[in-house]
Amino acid sequence: MEPKPSLKKKTIGGLFWSFGDLIGNQGIQFLIQIILARLLLPEHFGLIGMILVFIALSNSLVDSGFTQALIRERNASQADYSTVFYFNLFVSLLIYGVLFVAAPGISRFFAEPQLVSLVRVLSIGIVINAFAVIPKAMFAKEVNFKAQAKVNLTASILSGIVAVGLAVTGYGVWSLVLRQLSMNAIQSLLFTLSKKWLPSLVFSIASFKRLFGFGWKLLVSGLIDTFYTNVYFLIIGRQYSASQLGYYTNASRFSEIVSQNLAVTILRVTYPVLSSIQDEHERLKQSYKNITKLTAFLIFPVMVGMAAVGEPLVLLVFGEKWLPMVPYFQLLSIAGMLYPILALDLSILQVKGRSDLYLLLEIINKISLTILLVLAVWLELGVIGLIAAAILNTYLEFFINSHFSKREVAYPAAEKVRDLLPVYLVSFLMGGAVWMFGTLLETSLLLQLLLQISAGILFYIAVCRIVGVTELKTVYNLILSIFDKIK
Known part of the structure; x- marks a missing residue:
């Protein structure tokens, strides 16, 4: 079923500015990350x-699931927003106090004396972020990502200038800390000024109970997901050196530039849009299916392609001293392939108001990951083994999520596999061809990378056209719609 013009226009407009935010904001942050990686040492990133x-x-605790609850709320009131604001601010101050006191214990756990002051200063950002939660939720609810794109781009540029200046003058790891704090402060200030929203002197118990009734399950599931997303930093930091953690940290951030950031970009547009048609079952299913297929079409080849060109890409971007991060980056790129699909599965449960199922899935999936991680540590498989556990768990999650989400939207795993398999196979076929092509080239790293990327794009488009992948036409039409919008 074709979407209504108003919904289609809203989605395209949101995607345009959301992707603009991704390209501009993440592009600037990536450039700053490259400069800092060349100025600083791996152990700085490890700390x-x-x-x-x-x-x-x-x-995650500061948010408490309220953001998604507010976005889903059809008629959120000033009392709702004010209540959430005061609660978030109180929780952020409480958490900062806990981390301030816990800093020496964290330092002893990692056997790194510097962490005491680093934790106490970096944690200030938690309080600063609390001031931006409501304005960001309002913009997301309106599918207004133009304002967010401007704010994020400005914050990235200014905080990047601060960080590079500090790194050049020898501030080491503190340049990374102050980069994050300045970004938090600029974002919060600009979001508040852009939205021109201030809280009222009211805290509604009724609002709190209603929103928290939906949000607390998302809070718990979000905490579980956040912990396991970052548990690798905990394990590697404890078991191995700061340098190895530095290699993993940059490899993780590098690979996530596409997978997680693109997924977040798609989700923050589609969640409010899908929420607006949550009671139109057939229309919701078709929209969800189309978004899933389009997401896979865009992300699968990029992640496989990044793995295929991993070595020349890392050497060109970060330099010779970061060569040990190549295998981490390649495996993390493969692990990130399914992340956006898994996020969409969980998002549809939020749209349908099934935060209970959302929480149940997080618990089930993280139990399986815990078992795999324990096995990797017990068998002493090293960092590579830990990442391999993550890859295996993404496939387990795919089938588990699909099994539960089909109860709310009739899109079972078998049908989803049939939809995604052509793009999946073509992506790996393209990746293999790109890697082999790279082994035959004897030229500069930049030229090799450009030739491999160009060959990969042409190969992917050609094979998709031959096998009749419909998303190729969808992307073409979407690009035309965006150009029409610009005109």
Whole structure:
């Protein structure tokens, strides 16, 4: 069923600015990351990696699932927004106090004395972020990503300038800390000024109970997911050196530029749009199916292609001293292939109001990952073994998520596999061809990379056209729609 013009226009407009945000914001951040990687040492990134799990869990606690609850709420009131704001601010201050006191214990756990001051300063960002939660939720609810794109781009540029300046003048790991804090501060300030929203002097118990009733399950599942997303930093930081964690940290961020950031971009547009048609069952299913197929069409070849050109890409971008991160980057790219599909499966449960199933799936999937991680550590398989466990678990999650999500939207795993298998196979076929082509080239790294990428794009488009992958035409029409919008 074709979407209504208003819904289609809203989705295309949201995608345009959301992808603009991705390309501009992440492009700037990636450029800054490259500059800092060349100025700093792997152990500097490793020290920050040790703290990431605590910061990420804290930010999830501050949100408390309220953001998604507000977006899903059809008629959120000023009392709703004000209640969530005050609760978020209170929780952020409480968490900062806990981390301030816990900093020496964290330092002893990793046997890194520097972590005491690093944790206490970097944690300030948790409080700063609490001021931006409501304006961001309002923009997302309106599918207004133009404003968010402008804010994020400005914050990335200014914080990047701060970080590079500090790195050049010898501030080492502190350049990374102050980069994050300045980005948090600029984003919060600009979001508040852009939305021109201020809380009222009201805290509604009724609003809190209603929103928290939906959001608490998302909070718990979000905490579980955040912990396991960052558990690798915890294990590697504890078991291995700061340098190895530094290699893993940059490999993880490098691979996530496409998988997780593109997934977040798609989800933050599709979630409010799909929420608006949550009661139109057939239309919802078709939209969900189309989004899933289109996401796979875009992300599968990019992730496989990144793995195929991993070595020349890392050498060209980061330099010789980062060569040990190549196998980590290649495996993490493969692991990230299914991440957007898994996120869409969980998102549809939120759309249907099944935060209970969302939580159940997080628990089931993380139990399976725990078993695999324990086996990898017990068998002493090293960092490679830990990443291999993540790859295996993504496939287990795919079938588990599909089994439960089909209860809400009739899109079972068998049908989903049939839809995704052509693109999956073509992507790996393309990746193999690109890797082999690279082994035959004897030229500069830049030229080799450009030739491999060009060959991969042409190969993928040609094979997709031969086997009749319909998403090729969908992307073509989407591009035409975006150009029409620009005009």
